Amino acid sequence: MLWKGAHFSAAVTNGAGAVCQKVLFKQQDGVARIILNDLKTRNALSLEVLNLLKDHFKSLNEQTRCVVISSTGPVFSAGHNLKELRTENGINHHRRVFETCESLMCDIINIDVPVIAQVKGLAAAAGCQLVATCDIVIAGNSATFSTPGANFGLFCSTPGIPLVRCVPGKVASYMLLTGQPITAQEAMEVGLVSKVVPENSLDAETEKVIDDILKKSKSVIALGKKFLSEQKEMNVIQALKKGTEIMVENLRLEDAQEGVDSFKEKRSPTWKHSVKTVH
Numbered sequence: 001m002l003w004k005g006a007h008f009s010a011a012v013t014n015g016a017g018a019v020c021q022k023v024l025f026k027q028q029d030g031v032a033r034i035i036l037n038d039l040k041t042r043n044a045l046s047l048e049v050l051n052l053l054k055d056h057f058k059s060l061n062e063q064t065r066c067v068v069i070s071s072t073g074p075v076f077s078a079g080h081n082l083k084e085l086r087t088e089n090g091i092n093h094h095r096r097v098f099e100t101c102e103s104l105m106c107d108i109i110n111i112d113v114p115v116i117a118q119v120k121g122l123a124a125a126a127g128c129q130l131v132a133t134c135d136i137v138i139a140g141n142s143a144t145f146s147t148p149g150a151n152f153g154l155f156c157s158t159p160g161i162p163l164v165r166c167v168p169g170k171v172a173s174y175m176l177l178t179g180q181p182i183t184a185q186e187a188m189e190v191g192l193v194s195k196v197v198p199e200n201s202l203d204a205e206t207e208k209v210i211d212d213i214l215k216k217s218k219s220v221i222a223l224g225k226k227f228l229s230e231q232k233e234m235n236v237i238q239a240l241k242k243g244t245e246i247m248v249e250n251l252r253l254e255d256a257q258e259g260v261d262s263f264k265e266k267r268s269p270t271w272k273h274s275v276k277t278v279h
Contacts, residue, residue, distance in 0.1 A: 023052040024072075030065035031210055032056070035072060042078035043071050045126045047093075050100040057107045065221075066213045067111070068206060069134065070118035076143070079125025079159070082152065098158065101126055105133045105162070109229055112222035114213055118206045119143045120199060122181070129159035132166050132192060135225065138206050139184040140199035145192060148179035165232065166192045217255035218273040224250075252277040 024035040034056050036043040043049075060067070071077065084097055108115050108130075117123075117134035124146045131137055131145065147163060149156035156163075156176055164172040167190040175182060187193040197205045213221065227246045231239040250256050254276050255269075262269035 022049055023056065025056045025059075027059075027061070027064065030063055030214055032060055032064050032067045034067065034069045036070070036077055037072045039073040041081055042075040042122075043073065043127070044078050044081040045101065045130070046081040046084060047097050047100060050097070050104055054100065054104050054107060057104070057111065060111070060113075064113055065218055066113050066210055067115045068118055068210065069115065069130070070206075071120060073121070075121045075127075076117075076119045076123040077127025077130060078122065079127045079129075079149075082154075085154065101129075101158065105129065108133045108135075112225060113218065114221065114225065116206065116209060118202060119145075119184075119193070120202060122146065124181075125149050125156050125159055129156075129162055132159070132162035136209060137187075137193045137195075138202065138209060139187065139193045139196050140202045141184050141196050142199055143184040143187075143193075143196075144181040145175075145184075145187050146179060146181035147175045148181075150177065151179040163192070166190075217253075217259070217269075217271040219253055219255055219275050220250065220259075223253070254278055 022036075022038040024033075024037050026033045034053065036049070038044060038046075038049060045053075057067075080097060080101070085094060114135045115133075117131045117137045119131055119137060119139040120143060121140075122144050123131045125148060128145050128147055147156035147159045149159070160172060160176050163175065167175075171182075171190045174180065182190070182192075184193060184196045188196045195205065195209075223246065227243070231242065234242065254274060255271050257278055258271065259269050
């Protein structure tokens with residue numbers, strides 16, 4: 001898929017001599033769309049691709065309201081490119097690969113807008129890690145998810161980090177220790193996926209989610225996303241105490257008062273999307 005006026009990067013040449021792009025990128029109307037497009041490697045998260053993804057996150061502007069990560073081809077992402085992880089590439093290169101992946105996952109967590117994964121096909125190993133790190137996951141009904149690193153002698157230690165924070169421990173252990181995939185429906189039932197739809201409805205369902213996000217105040221969503229992440233590391237007493245503070249802080253936002261007023265007046269709110277507070 002090519003968009004008029006879109007910015008593309010990482011041009012490579014395929015076997016036929018034609019130019020293709022490993023990652024497609026476009027920002028428009030508050031939505032940043034990132035598409036994995038390295039079909040030759042099944043959208044592997046090579047060091048080059050990881051750096052491209054990080055560059056695109058760095059390029060997001062104040063108008064960005066959400067990010068969508070999707071893919072072309074039959075595989076969402078096969079994970080790290082194992083060819084990069086051979087001994088001859090050296091430990092320093094291996095460290096760069098995993099540290100860059102770590103940094104990308106932190107970018108997704110720390111960015112103040114929702115990140116949506118639109119998954120078609122297999123999301124494996126670091127590809128599954130990418131999905132598990134996103135805020136919302138919309139999957140086609142033929143999608144599958146796996147962490148098969150142990151099959152190849154490299155346990156999926158880092159993919160397991162967001163995975164075990166999404167799904168019950170026994171499910172995470174099953175995926176990590178056996179390498180067996182789970183279906184999209186199973187992934188939704190255990191909490192890895194937000195919603196499963198027929199593959200031909202994947203784009204339409206993703207657009208519905210985007211539209212719902214765009215109807216909200218950016219400042220309120222940013223505050224909420226940050227607390228959702230923070231409270232996962234707290235016990236319930238700490239989370240309740242902090243949550244009370246966050247609710248009070250939220251009410252001081254201009255947009256919160258606009259939301260309350262619009263509800264009272266039975267009208268649609270007019271958001272300013274700012275962090276300005278009222279006294």
